[in-house]
Amino acid sequence: MCLAIPMKLSELRDGGQGVVAMEGATYDVNLSLIENPRVGDYLIVHAGFAIEKLDRAEADERIQMFEELGAVNEE
Numbered sequence: 001m002c003l004a005i006p007m008k009l010s011e012l013r014d015g016g017q018g019v020v021a022m023e024g025a026t027y028d029v030n031l032s033l034i035e036n037p038r039v040g041d042y043l044i045v046h047a048g049f050a051i052e053k054l055d056r057a058e059a060d061e062r063i064q065m066f067e068e069l070g071a072v073n074e075e
Contacts, residue, residue, distance in 0.1 A: 004044040004052075005066055006059040009037055020045055 007020035007027070016032040020043060027045065031037045034050045042059035044052040054062070 004046055006042045006054055006062050007045055008059075009039055009041045009043055009050075012037065012039060018050070020050070 005022065007022045009018050010021045010026065011019040013019065016030060018029050018031045018037060019026050020029050028048070029043070029045050030049045034043065034053055037050065042054040042056065043050040044054065
C-alpha cells in the first residue's frame with residue numbers, strides 16, 4: 001500500500017530535478033513528469049518522481065485528512 005502525501009516544491013535544480021519539503025524534511029525529486037513545475041507548487045511524489053500537481057485547496061484538504069488519521073492512530 002502506498003500513501004501519497006502532498007509535498008511543497010521548495011527548489012528547482014538543473015536536469016529536471018527539484019527539492020520538496022514536508023514538516024521540515026526535504027527530499028530530492030525528479031520533476032520530469034510534471035508540466036511547468038514552479039517553486040511553491042504542491043506535488044504528489046512516488047518513488048522519487050513527482051507524479052501529480054495539486055492546487056493549494058486540494059493539498060490542504062489531503063494534508064488535513066492525514067493529520068486526522070494520525071490523531072486517530074495515536075488514540
